[in-house]
Amino acid sequence: MGDSHLPHGRVVSQSASLRAASIEQQIVALLDRMSLREKIGQMAQVNAAGGHVPDHLRDAIREGRVGSVLNEVDVDTVNELQRIAVEESRLGIPLLIGRDVIHGFATVFPIPLGQAATWQPAMVTEGARIAAQEAAAHGVNWTFAPMIDIARDPRWGRVAESFGEDPYLTGVLGAAMVRGFQGNDLAETGSIAACAKHFAGYGASESGRDYNTTNIPENELRNVYLRPFKAAVDAGVATLMTSFSDLDGVPATANTFLLRQVLREEWRANSMVVSDWESIRQLAVHGFTENDRESAYQAATAGVDMEMASTTYADHLESLVKDKRVTEQQINTMVSNILRVKFRLGLFDNAHTDPSRFTAVADPSHLRAAYDAAVASAVLLKNDDWALPLHADELSSVAVIGPLADDPYEQLGTWIFDGDAAHSRTVLQSVRDLVGDRATVEYARGVQTTRSTGTEGFDSAVELAARSDVVICVLGEEAILSGEAHCRADITLPGAQDALLEAIAATGTKVVLVIMAGRPLALEHTVKHAHAVLYAWHPGSMGGKAIADLLFGVVSPSGKLPVTFPRVTGQIPIYYAHKHTGKPATFESFTHIEDIEPRAHQVSVGNTSFHLDAGFTPLYAFGFGLSYSHVEYEHLLSSSAVMTMNGRITFGVDVVNAGPRPVDETVQLYVRDLVGDVTRPVKELKAFTRVHLERGERRHVEFTITPRDLAFYGRAQRLIVEPGRFHVWIGGHSNAELRTEFELVDDHAR
Numbered sequence: 001m002g003d004s005h006l007p008h009g010r011v012v013s014q015s016a017s018l019r020a021a022s023i024e025q026q027i028v029a030l031l032d033r034m035s036l037r038e039k040i041g042q043m044a045q046v047n048a049a050g051g052h053v054p055d056h057l058r059d060a061i062r063e064g065r066v067g068s069v070l071n072e073v074d075v076d077t078v079n080e081l082q083r084i085a086v087e088e089s090r091l092g093i094p095l096l097i098g099r100d101v102i103h104g105f106a107t108v109f110p111i112p113l114g115q116a117a118t119w120q121p122a123m124v125t126e127g128a129r130i131a132a133q134e135a136a137a138h139g140v141n142w143t144f145a146p147m148i149d150i151a152r153d154p155r156w157g158r159v160a161e162s163f164g165e166d167p168y169l170t171g172v173l174g175a176a177m178v179r180g181f182q183g184n185d186l187a188e189t190g191s192i193a194a195c196a197k198h199f200a201g202y203g204a205s206e207s208g209r210d211y212n213t214t215n216i217p218e219n220e221l222r223n224v225y226l227r228p229f230k231a232a233v234d235a236g237v238a239t240l241m242t243s244f245s246d247l248d249g250v251p252a253t254a255n256t257f258l259l260r261q262v263l264r265e266e267w268r269a270n271s272m273v274v275s276d277w278e279s280i281r282q283l284a285v286h287g288f289t290e291n292d293r294e295s296a297y298q299a300a301t302a303g304v305d306m307e308m309a310s311t312t313y314a315d316h317l318e319s320l321v322k323d324k325r326v327t328e329q330q331i332n333t334m335v336s337n338i339l340r341v342k343f344r345l346g347l348f349d350n351a352h353t354d355p356s357r358f359t360a361v362a363d364p365s366h367l368r369a370a371y372d373a374a375v376a377s378a379v380l381l382k383n384d385d386w387a388l389p390l391h392a393d394e395l396s397s398v399a400v401i402g403p404l405a406d407d408p409y410e411q412l413g414t415w416i417f418d419g420d421a422a423h424s425r426t427v428l429q430s431v432r433d434l435v436g437d438r439a440t441v442e443y444a445r446g447v448q449t450t451r452s453t454g455t456e457g458f459d460s461a462v463e464l465a466a467r468s469d470v471v472i473c474v475l476g477e478e479a480i481l482s483g484e485a486h487c488r489a490d491i492t493l494p495g496a497q498d499a500l501l502e503a504i505a506a507t508g509t510k511v512v513l514v515i516m517a518g519r520p521l522a523l524e525h526t527v528k529h530a531h532a533v534l535y536a537w538h539p540g541s542m543g544g545k546a547i548a549d550l551l552f553g554v555v556s557p558s559g560k561l562p563v564t565f566p567r568v569t570g571q572i573p574i575y576y577a578h579k580h581t582g583k584p585a586t587f588e589s590f591t592h593i594e595d596i597e598p599r600a601h602q603v604s605v606g607n608t609s610f611h612l613d614a615g616f617t618p619l620y621a622f623g624f625g626l627s628y629s630h631v632e633y634e635h636l637l638s639s640s641a642v643m644t645m646n647g648r649i650t651f652g653v654d655v656v657n658a659g660p661r662p663v664d665e666t667v668q669l670y671v672r673d674l675v676g677d678v679t680r681p682v683k684e685l686k687a688f689t690r691v692h693l694e695r696g697e698r699r700h701v702e703f704t705i706t707p708r709d710l711a712f713y714g715r716a717q718r719l720i721v722e723p724g725r726f727h728v729w730i731g732g733h734s735n736a737e738l739r740t741e742f743e744l745v746d747d748h749a750r
């Protein structure tokens with residue numbers, strides 16, 4: 001039977017597998033010609049000098065001692081590096097050129113946590129595609145993204161780079177980002193290799209302090225932290241990066257369980273693995289090895305293919321092979337993983353970058369996509385008495401206040417090495433443009449920076465607020481307060497911002513609070529002083545225009561939280577998919593600290609799981625986000641009350657726009673497995689979709705679930721699907737009330 005009888009997907013994958021087979025043959029042929037030294041050379045990733053090729057780097061490339069260079073984005077310099085590699089090294093092997101292109105290149109998209117709030121995989125793909133094209137125009141062929149660490153501790157500064165707390169959402173968006181960077185084919189112009197990082201467990205760094213130790217029981221590791229990585233591997237991610245952290249006493253960079261058992265044996269992945277910056281050398285700093293030589297040995301035998309920045313492989317692998325501690329077969333596997341990426345990228349055919357083949361950076365179409373993403377990422381957390389949208393025609397004076405209202409740089413967020421603040425539109429500029437001469441727009445900074453404790457700017461800000469019809473207050477965190485190594489122990493608004501907001505609120509003028517931040521902040525106290533709160537994260541280049549358009553109703557908010565917002569820092573970790581416990585908290589059992597009688601007795605029966613001073617609920621739940629309309633969910637029905645092991649159930653719900661304006665709603669489906677081989681989360685996101693509803697429109701939305709969606713790792717650490725009862729909720733957030741249930745039955749056992 002010819003190919004024409006096969007479904008289209010099979011035909012495509014057949015030719016892809018032919019190409020993969022031919023790449024494997026080319027790798028074998030090349031390996032055959034390589035000396036041990038040249039093989040080890042491929043494993044070295046070296047930092048660039050920035051804009052020129054220093055002699056030591058030129059020599060190293062010529063001599064085949066470099067496989068990759070990171071942090072060079074001057075295209076002429078990159079072309080010269082590639083020319084040296086291709087024309088002047090013995091085997092002419094081109095270089096991987098790595099760069100942290102995390103949420104845009106020159107055009108900056110919202111931080112990944114903001115992109116997660118869009119709940120739109122296609123939008124994440126589009127942002128990554130544009131970033132890839134802008135980066136590729138500079139000769140970059142490999143980015144260190146997506147970061148798919150599960151982040152349940154917002155003290156950790158790197159929560160900004162993540163897609164939030166949920167394994168399913170992170171997996172879907174991580175795979176979407178991989179597809180954006182890598183395109184349909186890595187060899188296409190404008191495709192660059194992606195890197196799923198940090199493998200694995202980094203998000204569990206103790207006390208939310210970066211680089212800190214992690215202790216994650218294997219069952220939680222498999223059910224939570226590893227799931228997005230599996231999704232990225234399934235999406236064909238070209239590379240993975242190991243984490244700086246240690247996991248249950250074994251640094252991730254030398255962790256044979258993660259790198260051998262899970263990645264290679266269970267998942268059968270042949271992606272290339274790179275260390276993090278000097279994380280091989282740091283194995284000795286962890287106290288895991290005695291010296292660099294042992295670090296090289298441990299990382300190599302665990303399966304780290306390339307060493308970023310440090311030189312333990314370059315210095316010691318050859319002698320480790322001579323001493324027969326590392327086999328040449330191991331070396332060949334590592335080098336194959338590296339060469340595979342180079343072949344897939346098409347670098348052996350052409351390593352030269354011609355920037356004229358690319359759309360210019362910050363092209364209007366790129367800025368438009370960044371604008372759309374910024375609009376979709378903003379989450380409306382509060383909107384008392386329909387304080388928003390504002391109506392320019394009904395206002396005569398607008399006060400814009402705050403240190404982030406007119407700062408083109410700070411709105412870009414963390415990890416914007418190549419971001420260009422010259423492309424930014426700020427809130428103040430954009431409100432001025434939008435309001436035109438319909439009302440006066442005046443600005444007061446209030447505080448110098450988000451961290452300033454000085455109150456000298458208060459008087460003029462308060463005076464402006466008092467004589468204005470509305471205050472748009474733009475507060476939050478500067479970009480440098482989140483990201484790598486920028487963790488906070490207290491995640492309330494920093495500096496004097498809360499005091500400023502209170503003073504402004506005391507004027508009685510309507511206050512609309514916009515927050516730009518790299519993490520969910522603990523805002524219980526703050527939000528009381530605003531009529532409306534729009535959470536904009538760090539929204540990127542077009543953030544100001546997006547925010548102005550949202551505030552004035554040109555567009556409507558549709559973002560939903562990808563992470564739970566605590567009331568106070570001490571509630572952390574607080575996430576929706578927690579376990580039920582044997583003593584789950586209830587509103588009936590909750591006792592507030594102030595309600596305890598003096599000299600009250602302890603009782604041996606105890607109580608339930610809550611904090612005396614903070615309760616047990618978050619300020620805003622995962623999945624939550626308001627709109628300028630009002631959405632109702634009705635008639636949750638299922639196609640059956642019973643699902644067999646090879647069956648499926650379709651759940652349907654009516655989603656109704658009962659409010660005054662059109663709306664884009666993200667409909668979410670959650671499941672609870674009532675009894676499990678291991679205790680199961682009280683709810684798990686299993687599916688979501690976005691629907692547009694005109695005023696008064698009703699749409700029927702359906703989701704189909706199969707037993708595969710219910711699989712989890714049990715006590716034997718194997719993926720299982722267990723018969724039993726399940727609850728299902730569909731709604732607009734993780735506290736959705738509309739619920740049904742079904743039973744999964746093992747028909748074979750009958």
Ligand code: NOJ
Nearest residue numbers: 100144197244276277484
């Ligand atoms: C260290 C960070 O942990 C990692 O995420 C990044 O990609 C590398 N440095 C390279 O800059």
